[in-house]
Amino acid sequence: MSLRLLVIGGGQFLGPAVLSAAREHGHRVTTLTRSGSGVSPGVESLLGDRETDDGLAALRGREWDAVVDTCGYVPRVVGASARLLADQVTHYVYVSSISAYADWPEKPVRNDSATLPCAADAGPEDGDYGELKAGCERAVEEHFAGRCTIARAGHIVGVGDNVGRLPWWLSRIARGGEVLVPGPPERPLSLVDVRDLGAWLVHCGQNKVVGAMAASSPPGQTSFGELLGLAQTVTGSDATLVWADDAFLLAQDVEPWLHLPYWMPAEQCPGNEDVDTSAALAAGLSCRPVSETIADTWAWIRAVGAPRQRADRPTPGLDPQRERAILAAWHGRNN
8 A cells, every 4th residue: 555655854864764764665755854955766756844934835835654763862843744744644752762761771571661751842941952853743642642653763773873882892893902891792782773663663654553552672682792893804803892881881981872882881771671572572672693784884974985974962982091090091901
């Protein structure tokens, strides 16, 4: 069945993955973006900045079977889109975040885990990223109750990555030498390939999947040891991995998540990788092997060069001089 699909924000990373999946299935696709950049041929491109007073004007008087909202970060902005489309669209697929859960990563996430408190009409100053995402969910549900998918995405990786975490690890491993990494090697890690997430979001729109769920690979999909071993293989690197423990890294003021991407201290964040994704998997989410994601991401980096970093996110990774100093401290402690 051909779907009339609207994609809000189709120009970067997740957006193009949604467009590609929709086109592969023969759907008729329209995008709403600020510039039209990154939109693939064969897709109707509408221009509009949803954050401005009249930024949704191009959507008025149109109808679609489903909308996939990939770039909603402020509840009152998302609410304006949902309000306008309530009578024009059958099903709303909203891309939220695992950060919307109230107790994550301190506690495990289950299907009935609560989300952070945030009003559906909150503005950008009314909370942090996770809180605002939770408010955006409420804004969608206000206008699309019983006809929306809330996809609380996990750690999205793959071709087109503009957040830079996996590209940093690949580039750092490729540079070789001693690499500071958070031990132990068996530390679990769950990632979701952007192509798999994009295809599932289209599936949810087509099949009117209803509900809110964590959208990522099964817990324990991979580990730091496997991830970095695969990075060594695909880059052909002779890097030496130096596995440092949480206590040492914290004592060296290594900032979790930022300086060593995906790392969260196990004692502080025991729920980080204990996230129940069974609802999304039962609803059709299928995750490819992480080895395929690693290989394709490195091939993409080799082809296009250093990926462009999102301006609204901090650049991940350790400065080389700082890394050398921390490695020296580690070796000095263990000599």
